[in-house]
Each structure stands twice: as structure tokens, then as C-alpha cells.
Amino acid sequence: MMVRQRKTVTHKSINNETSSSSGSSESSFGSKTFKFLSVWKTGVGFVCFLIAVYISTLGYLETRVNTPFDDDKVVKDSGLAVPDRYWGTYRPGVYMGLKSREPRSPVFGLMWYELAAAAQKGIRHWCDQNDNLATYGWLRHDGVTFGEQLISDPPHNITTSFIKTPGGEHGGQWTARINVTTRGNANVPFVLIWYAALDEALGPAAPLSRLWYEDGAILGHTPQLHNFRVSLVPHKGKLLHKSFSEAHAPGLHLLKEKFYALLKVERHSTFGRLAVLGTDDELSDKEKDINFVPIQMLVETPFVLDVVYTNEDLPTPPLKGEEYSKALKVHQKSFDEEFEEKFKLTEKGYPPPDVGAGRAALAGLVGGVGYFFGAGRVRSQYTREPVPYWRAPLYTAVPSRSFFPRGFLWDEGFHGLLLGRWSPDIAMDIAAHWMDLINVEGWIPREQILGAEALARVPKEFVVQSNAAANPPMLLLQLAGLVRRQPSLFDSPGKHRAALDRMFSRLQAWYQWFQTTQKGEEPTSYRWRGREDDGLQLNPKTLTSGLDDYPRASHPSDIERHVDLRCWMYAAADAMATIADVLLRDSSKYEAVRDQLADEDLLNELHWSPHTQTYADYGLHSDGVRLVRQQPKQPGEATRVVRSVTVPPQPRLVTSAFGYVSLFPMLLKVLKPDSDKLGKILEDLDKPDLLWSPYGLRSLSKSSPLFMKRNTEHDPPYWRGQVWLNINYLALSALRHYSQTGPHAARASDLAARLRDNLVRNVLNEYKRTGYLYEQYSGEDGKGSGCKPFNGWTALIVLIMADDY
Template sequence: MARQRKSVPEGSKDTKSRNSSSSNGSSIQNTKIAQQQSSIFSYWKQLAFVAVLGVTVVFGVMGYLQTRVNTPFDEKRVVIDSGLKVPEQFWGSYRPGVYFGLKTRDPQSLVTGLMWYFPNRLGPGGDGIRHWCEQGDNLDKYGWLQHDGSNFGIQELQDGPFKLTTSFVKRLGGQNGGEWTARISVDILPKYKSLISKDEQVSLIWYAAMDSETEGFIAPTNSNTDITGIRGETSTLGEFKMTMFPQQGKVDHESFLSTSAPGLNLLKETVIWSLRLAQDNPKVPRKIVLGGQIYPAETENKNPNLVATQITAKLPFTLDVVFESKSVVNRNDKLVGDSYTKALNWHKTRFNQRFEDTFALKHKGFTENQIRFAQAALSNMVGGIGYFYGSSLVQSFYTEEPVRYWKSPLYTAVPSRSFFPRGFLWDEGFHGLLISQWDVDMELDIMGHWFDLINVEGWIPREQILGVEAVAKVPQEFIVQWNTNANPPTFFLTLQYILNKYEQDLTNERLAHLERLYPRLQAWFQWFNTTQKGPLAGSYRWRGRDPLTNRELNPKTLTSGLDDFPRASHPSDLERHIDLYCWMAVAANTLAKLAYILGRDSYSKYQQTAEYLMDNHLMDSLHWSNYSNRYADYGLHTDAVKLVRPKPLPRQQNQNLEMTRKVLKQPEFRLVDSIFGYVNIFPFLLQILEPTSPKLGKILTDIRDPNLMWSNYGLRSLSKTSPLYMAKNTEHDPPYWRGQIWVNINFLATKALWHYGHSEGPYQDQANRLYQELRMNIINNVVEQYEKTGYIWEQYNDKTGEGSGCRPFTGWTALTVVLMSEGFE
């Protein structure tokens, strides 16, 4: 009865009645079993609920982690005024990948541009038609001679025996971004005039095109001129027209094309496809002309997105292309002919004066040729600024496939118009050291666009491939960006320079810009501090090295920016990288200064971090080798590696005979101090070393040693005594950062020598002597190679000084201008 009473809740009469009517032992046992079953069922039910909840949480967390890679940073955007809100920057030469073209800072911009060819030299399949900047075109030279980054530019191109001069002038007016005129002049170079027929002709093709997302229309028109022009309307530009005005020479033939191109990346192909043979007079040879109105059968949309005008004329020939907006109602004169020449000359005079006011090269005693080089270097930097719009392909550990970043604009300079016509994160920090001297607000605008690309994790994709034109120039394997991979945070160098030089000139607008930039810089710094931290306190490690490859002599470290510079031979999680350590010290120090200027409480946190990393004792404990007396990376390493080719096997027709790496001696964890080059002197390059440190004296002695880094043309990237000096990394990959001279690192070295030459210490005089010598070695060689070849180069040979790599490379090589002006602080 006691059990019965315990089993019956008080006040439950129904339960008590049922138990009283079944009071035998069997009934009691059945009740007990039922209670146990109910208890077990309840237990499994709770367990199932917990399991379902757990799975739900796991999938929820996974879903959250998957979305973080393409979720924007949740703060006010840095760039708040763009497009028509900044009319003086609206139109520009923002298509660095083409020889000559103009577009707007508008996500769905109308694009305009030039193609040309010489009819007597046109090859099969359109070979000889110029449009995109291509190294394979083998132009003798091309590039901007003068360009102020905003209002005008003048460019010279040498295509075999012919010289083309392209220029443009903008002027404000109306409500739709202003107007402009472009001029194209073609002539025979003087030294070839006796060799070229007097009947030599050129065909110029000027076009306008829209992508599929641009709202509006374009169409051919022949109003106000005998030559077919272009009219149209877009949501941003309103109504407009482009009119062609020949200024010099006799036009032989004119034709036009109105059609639908598959994309902006296929404009040249569309033009080639449209070319036809025509004959106006049976007594003269047939002409190659554009096809008129053509609508491909597979195209549903009959509205053209490409309209082009071709003008064939005898040389010499000059053509003005005038863009006019209907919103300009009080136009005093048409910017054409003499009016255009007068405006262009005014801008050239103003540019010369502004250039001297900024860099003082004439005052410093440089020759006219050297000054012309410097003007061209700056002009190609600011004239190579592009405006891109689109989304990157990105991937994280939590996404099975690449996903799209959000669509965004990017206003950025590019390293090379022919080979790298897109934005690179670590290059852009170096670019900013020149651009900010010319126009600090332009550089702040560029920085703002870059940091508006930061995601919620604090990561910025290191290579920006935005839009179909940019994608068309990139090999498929390099398109996807991984959110584990960094690039040197060189923007902190740019910001450091701006804060030092312009601290007293920080207007309210500039301070507001820096206020919006600050939380994004904090997130970027934090991302580095968490994702790139090393195995020991205070250490850092570049991610992205391949530990499984057997093809590379030394696995590349692309994320460091120094690509194939030798690191530990066997990548591991225990690596420590001295260059990244130094970058983080600079980043913390710069953030501290910015926080102080903005009056932020976080100043003390960044100041403490900077002092921690700038402590030479900590750096020495992590990276100094007492054996070789140099700073070095740490990792699993052996120098005893080589590339070998496998022996052919009998009857193995499909055998892979590609060379692979053979390890002759097992690696061990150690400081990688048998290698000496750029990486090993980063504490000097970024001025982390104390001016009184004996280690500074050792580095100064080493870099001046001709058997190590010194050459008559600059510091080589890898010493002659290093095991992999000028060694191929695979049988197909030539050396890249293994001996060649790079101007960006030589700039840092010269800047550091200037710093230590102005800092009291036992090595001040030595630093001063090296500064003078290195600075002039670099300047003289870069200028000499420019005059000799017509180009500024990506890198230079350490034995001959000759340019190598891609051309033109007026990215960080243009820092030669800063070396000339000595504008270090």
C-alpha cells in the first residue's frame, strides 16, 4: 500500500479508483513496467531533442561561418561621395588596360576607346589591330608623358615606324559630369620617313560601348558632321553625343558599326568579326570597312551596345573626338581645333609648374631628360589609375566552392597596364607613397575604396579582379581569393607618411575621412594578429605555403609579396617570418599615431603593442642568428635540395617526366640563416632597429658587400652566396625574387638609410655615405633604361642593369621619383 500511495498523486481520485479495482500483484507489476517504459521514452525523447538542437546549432554555426567571408564590414563606408557628387573626378582615363580610353566613375559606365591599325600591314584574323595593352604587340614604347590625374593627359605611342599621340582635356559644366575632347594624331617617325610610302594610311576606330547592366542606349549619328558620330543617353550621363572632327590630313574612307557585342571583354573581336571588303571605285583597291548595322541572329536584344566609327586617312592625320552633354546649356565654344590646342597647352604649363613645386627636381640639379623621365613616371602612375566595378570570387575553409563577394567599386592604381591591369593590395601601399605627394586627397580616396572592400572578418582580398575586362586578363588559377591569405599591410606605410607630412593640414573633411577609415584599419590589424600569428608569443607566420608540393625547389610564399624568395624548405605551422613581424610593428605604431590624432582611447593599446614589437630584444630572441650574425626566418629547412627528372620507364608513353624536388639531406628546425637577401634586412628596411644597435652596423656592412647584395644598379634581392641565387623554382618558373633588383625594396632601403643618416648613433656617417651612393645608383639606372628602351620595368638585372619582367611597369618602380625628390617624410 505504501508503494501504491507513492504512485498515486494526492487529489487524483480517478487514478486511485483504477488502482483499487486492480489490486492484485500482476497489476502492480504492470504498472511498474509502464512507469519504467515511460521514463525510458522520456529520456530518449530528451536525448533526441538535444541531438536535434545540437545539429541545428552546428548547421547554424556552419551557415554563419560560411557567410562571413562575403559579408561586408558593419560600419559606415569610407567613401561617401563618388560619381556625380565629385564632378572633377567623374570622367577619366580609368581604363588602364587599353591603350587609350575614357570612362566614368560610375558602376555602369559608358566606356569609350580607340583601336587602330595600318591597312598595308594588317595581318590575317585582324593581326595588327591594337586595342588592349599587350606585351605581344611589341610597341617600341607607350605611356603618358604628362597626366595630372584629373583634368588632362598626353600620351605617346610608337608602333613600328609610326608615332601616335593621344591626349584629352576635360572641362566642367552641366549636371552630368562635364565634357571632354580627345585628340589622336598619327605620323611617321622622322627616321623612317624616307623609307615609308607617301600613300601610307592609318585606320582609327573610335567606339562607345555599354555593358548589359547599363541603363540607356547608344546609336550612330551623322548630325553636325559628314563623319558618323555617336549619340546616346544613360541614367547618369543624360543625353550626349560624340562628334568626330578631322584636323589634319585627308580622309580616304569612313564607315561605322552598330551591333551587339557579347561583352566589354570582346569588343576587339566583335570589330574584327564585322570587318568587310568594300570598293567605292573599281579603279582603286578594295577597302576594309566596318559592317554597318549588324545584329547577330542569336541576339534577342536589337539595341546595340557597341557603336564604332572607322576613319581611314593618309598620314599625317589628326582627329578630334568631342563629347558633349545636353545638360551644358551655356557652352561658350566647342573644345576642338585651336580651342583644344590652347586648353591643352594651358594644362601642360600648369602641370610643369605644379610638378616643380611638388618635387623640386630642377632646383635639385636634375637634367631636362631626367625631369622628363620623372614626369612620365608620375603621369603613368596617376594616368594608370582605374575605376573597376564587380565582385571577386572568394573562398574560405567553411565554403565548399568559391562564392561571390559583394559588388563594389574600386578606384586604384595598377602595377602594369599590359600585364597587371588590376588592383593589388600590397602594390597599392607603395603606389600611395608617390600619389600622396602629388595629391593627398586622391590617395585618401583610393585608400577609402580599398577599405570599403574589407569583410566582417577584417580581411581584404589581396588581388582585385573586378569586371569582365579585368577577369579576361587573369589565368583561371589565380582568380579565387582565399580568406586565410594575407598580403603585406603596406597601406600603413602610406598612412604613416600622410600623418607625418600632413598632420598640420588635416582639414575637417580629411579628419572625417580618417574617422571612417579608423575602425576598418583596426579590424584589418586584428585580422592579421589572429590569422597570421606564429607559434611563439610575438611571432608571425605567412599562411598560404604549400607543404605538399614536390614540384617546387622551395615552395613559394605568394602572400608575402616576395613570391619565390627562399624560405624554410619544408613549410610547417612552426615557421616564424621576420618580414611579417616587422610589418606588424609598423602597423601597430601607425595605428597608435592615428588613434592619438583622432583622440581615441585605444591609443594606449596600440602604443603598448608597438613598443612590445619594436623591442629589439624580443625580435632578436625570435629571429637573430648568432651563427651567421643576421636576422632570419625560422622553420623546417635544408639547403640540400635539387630538381631531378624521373627516369623514363619502358612502354610508359604517358609517363610524367616533369622535374620534381629531391631532398638530399633531411630538414631540421632551425633559423634559415644560410640565405641572405631582402627578407633578412627587414628590421633595417622598416626602421625597427635602434640606431645604436651593432646589428645595424652589421647589416650596413653586408648590404654594401658586392658578393652579397650590392650592385652598381641597386640592391639585389638575393645574395650571390645564397644557395638558390638565380635558381629556377620549377623547370618552368624562372627566378623572380632570387637576385633581380626591385625598386620598391630599394626604395625602402634608401629611405631607411636616410632615416639612420639623420639619427644620432655610431653608424650615422656610414648610413649617409651608403644613402648617397645607393640613391644615385638606382636613379641613374632606371632613367638610363627608360631612355634606352622606352619603358620603366618591373625589375632590373643585377649584373647589367637591364630591365626585365613585364613592361611598362610604372607601379612601384615609379617611386624613383620620390628618390629623386628625397620626399621621405
């Protein structure tokens, strides 16, 4: 019993031990499995977290390109809050057009055609070089209350003018006069069209806006203007026939096309068959409202028409007829006196025709100020497709009414130099609008294409703006120049000081964006982004520099160093220090950067060539490049011109491209007055086989391999030898600066006097010969080239005539 019992117990014990051992093993395995599963789940969760963070970061980065800068807007007052600039000729892309500074404004404009030549010449509306007008442009324009323009379309001259009468709560009233004469005062039938239209922005978002025709006038209503009336009042001459239409146009960019569609032929007792305006069948669609009211007038020249805009809250009668004629003479006299007071051209001995040309140059710039509203298209490395910028207004001058009727960032800095002398109020208002376009990154799109009318004038490849693309910070320099020149404008308290104070955080962000995104690989070096080698360009363009096809390193790479950008950053740091000082802000960090970039030893180490004794860019470069015609690889393919490289590129200074870029250490006054390098630059300036010409400084030396060479089969030279007024103005400003002191003062003074005379003589001669200011001028014969009229920075000829730098 005992033994059996013991055996039983022993058996149980063994079983228990076995069971216990097995359970322990299973428990250990389960524990390891649990730990593995826990680690795996944790790892998967962590990976998912990282993916979520990555995706959310990408989403955040994707939105930064079109996220506005987070601070108070610089433009505090707009629309009716700025009554003196509420109405204006703010449609610079048309020969004559008016609108208000409202995103939702009615627009008014002029079209015309010659009855006998309509099929050949077409209808004039947009400023277009292909119209081949003998001349057109503002002769006087104060930017506020008055303007006078001459349009020569042989055999007719059309003089347009306007006068604004402020008052009331809804923008005041204005009168525009259209005066048509024919060579020899012949009585010739001529067709004028005056129209009103509602901007696209006045669509569903503003259902209370409307237009219609009643009792011989255009009537309308908008929430801002309330009820208004536009009357057409013949002042002199015969009105032979009038017709009108109420219509729906698909957009402002298609008004002329819509006008064509409304014409129908009727029999006329005198002219046999006559095209007149008919009804618009599209209005049968209940979803389409009237947004376009054109009035066509067949007149006998000479003919004078007063277009009178009145508002219901102004009981005073508007200007018209002889009252308008008297007021026009008063405004003309006032403008001429103010022009002389500010620029003193008569006092300096210029004859009346030259003074008149100077007035027209200024008026062309002031009359080219427009008001735009819309959203551009932008992209960044984080966006799959271009995205819209935020909708915003822009009050800005345009470089050319015919070719560039939109805002350009670095152009506006040069425009502001002249506008700031004429009207600091306008210059500061423009700068404020530009600063409100800065995004959270500190980037400003360099080309502003806002609204359907502006977009219709731009080739598709230039519409989308990249946030990697810079543009010279000339607007910053212009603001600092205004502070130095007229410090009393920025006394406290004052509206301009308050505006500059609101700008400051944005200027800081813009400056820092340059310092962050445009740095080069070497300390204190900088590189323009955006150069792309497509194998078709003789030298890939650097559009961001503003100098487009000016020769850089032949093969774009990250090792490039651009001497002009380094000098721009010196000037930008100096400008920031100036603005910080006047606002009583800390300027030490800007002064430190300025002083570092002013170190000539560092500059020379990066950009000075001991061999050619010139400043130059650095990069992967070869002068052994040329354009060749490539034979088709497949039957039926067209031949194309491509770049051929006969000598492999090497990392080196681009010394063969001596030109504007080589001058930047002088142009932006980086060099000290006693610098021996400055002496060498001045010596080279005076050599006719390099940059000097009887018409101004060439953009590229005649000795350069790419002098006046095409960049592609279809891309003629642009900054490869032509004379440009903006850089010549910088040269004159620098020469005047260096003529004050130092061992090179006498030479700088002599060069400044001769360069000024060459520029003034040639620009004025070309204006008298052709009726236009041009984008650029030939260094060989002085003839204007590029687009016309170019009353952007070429209008700086006024400051050059006045010796005002």
C-alpha cells in the first residue's frame, strides 16, 4: 500500500513536473510571441506615424507657395477710401480705357476703325505693335486728375483726354474727350465705338451689378458706385449714324471679338451698305445677363465727343463742351509748371521740343499705371501641378502697354525711381501693393498676370511662376533711395512712415528669402536659380536675373557664382540697414552682411580674373559652343537647330562675357573710391571696341564670342550688345558717386558727362524720328529696337536729362 501509494504519488509528481515543465515552455513561447507582435505592431505604428508625418509635411509644404505672409496688410486704404486715385486710366493695355480701383469695377473703353479701310486695318482696341500706328502715348498725365494722349493712325489723329471731378461718396465724376482730326482737315467718315463692360469679377459674386442702354446713354449700377450714367455728347462735328447693343461677352479679353459678332449689314442712304450693331442672340439664355454695352458712331471728321460719367450723389453739372476746353488748358499749364519745378529741364537749357519729349516720357510711365485684380499661377517643388495664388489687387506701372501690359517686379523698382520724384504718394502706394503679394516664404512672384485681360496677352510658357525664381531686389533699393532723398516723408507720425513700418516685416522676409534660397556653394557667393539646359540654347537663359540671355556659364550647374547677384545682395543689405535706421529698428545684422560683401578681397577671390583684369561669373563653361542644324532621325521629321559643344566645359571664370555683369561691383557701388579695380573698370568703359558707343553702354562687349548672336533659331539677341537705359542709369549714378572723391574722380566725372550726352541725344532723336521710346537701342547705329512704346525704365531718360541720381 505504501509502495503503491508512493508510486502513485511519484507518478503524479512526475506528471505534475512534466506538466509544469511543458507549461513553462509554452508560457515562455507565448511571451516571446507577444513581445514580437508588440514590437511589430509598434514598428508598423511608428512607420505609419512617419508616413502620416511625411504626408502632412508634404501637404504643409505644398500649401506654403500660395499662403499669404502672416502680418498686417500694407495697403490699409483702397477703393473709395482713396478718392483722389479712385478713377483712372487703369487699363494700360488698351488705347483708351478707364476703370476704378475696385476689384469689381465697370470698365469703359474706346475702339475705332476707318470706314473705307476696315477690312485692311481692322478695329483698334488693344495696344498692339502689329497695328503699326505712327505713334501713340500720353503727352501729359499727372496720375490723379488729368491726362492727355495723342494717337496717330494715319490719316487720322485721335487726341484723348480726361479730367476727374472729385466729390460725393461714390467716386466723383469724370469726362473723357475724343477729338478726331484727319490730315488736311478732310471730311472723312470715321467710326468710333465707346463701350461699358462689367469685369468678370462682377458676375455671380455681385448680382446687384448691371448695365443697360436707355435714352441715348449707358446706365449702370454696382454696390460701390450705386447708380451711374455715361452720356455721349458730341461737341463739334457731324454724327451721321449711331447704333448700340446690349450684349453678353464671355470676358474682357474678348470684347472686340464680341463686337464683331454683333455687327450686321444694313442699307444706308449715303453709304449703301453699313455695318451696324444688332441684338445679341445669347441673351435668350436666361443665365446670361447684359455685361457689355457698345455704342457705335459713324462720324464725319473733324469730330469732338465728350463722354460724361456722372453719379447720382453729385448734383453739380459735369464738365463738357467749352467748360471742359477751359479746364483742359488749366490742367495742361499746371502739369507743365509742375514738371519744370521738379526736373528743371528748361532751366538746364533744353529747347521746347526736348522738354516736350521729357514730359511725354514721364506721362507715358504715369499713364501706364494700371489696377489689376486676380490670382496668378504658381508652383513649387512640392506641388504636382501649378496652383492659384491668392486673389489680390495690384496697382502698378507696366513696362510696355503693347507688349508687357502687366506688372514686373524688378522693372517696378526702376519705375519707382522716377515716380518717386513725381509723386511719392503714387510710388509708395505701388510699393505697398507689391509687398502685399509676398507669401509666407518671403517670395514675391516676379511677373504678375492678374485677370483675364492680362492673361490673354501672355504666352503659356510664361504664365506659371516658380517660387525658386528670384528677381533683382530693385524695389527694395528704390524704397531706401526714397528714404535717403526725402527723409522728411518718413517723419513720425505720418502716413508714409506708417506704411514703411508695415512693410518692414515683409521686406525682412524678402531679404531673408534671398539669403536662404539664392546662396552659392562658396561662402559669400550667390547663384541665380532657374537656369535650364534644354540643348537648344546657345547659352541657357537666366531669366531670374532680369538679364535673360546675357551669357553665363555655358553648362548650368550648382557650382555657379553670379557676380551681379552678389552685388545686388550687398545693395539689399545696405538698403535694409537704411530703412531699419529710419524706423529706429536694429540694423546691425544688415550692416554686418553689407560690410562682409563689401570686402574686396573676398569679392576678388570669387570673381576677379587676374588674366583679363575683369570681374566675371564662375561656373562650368566652354566658349566652344555653336548652333547647328540637326538632321531628322526619322523620315518626315523636321530639322531643328541645336547647340553643339566642340570644346568640353571646365570649371572657370566666364571671362569671355565682358559686359553689364562685369560692371556690377561699380554699378551698385560695392567698390571703394580708391579701388584699383575700379580704375580698371573705368578704363575699360572708355574703349569703343568693348562697351562704349555713341549711343550708350552696350550690354555685351563687341569682343565677346556671343556678341549679337542668336540664342536659338527663333530667339534673337536681347542682352547681347544692345543699349539698355536702366543699366545705363545705374552706370551714371555710380559714375556721379565716384566723381566726388578718390583718385578716379576726374575720369568718372568725364565719363558721366559724355555718357549722359550720348544717351540723351540718341533717345530724344529716336523719339522725334519715330514717335516712341524703345525697350533698347542699337549700339551700332542708335536705332530703337525691341518693343514699343516702352515707357517703363526707358522713361528714366527724364532723370538723366535732369542729372538726378
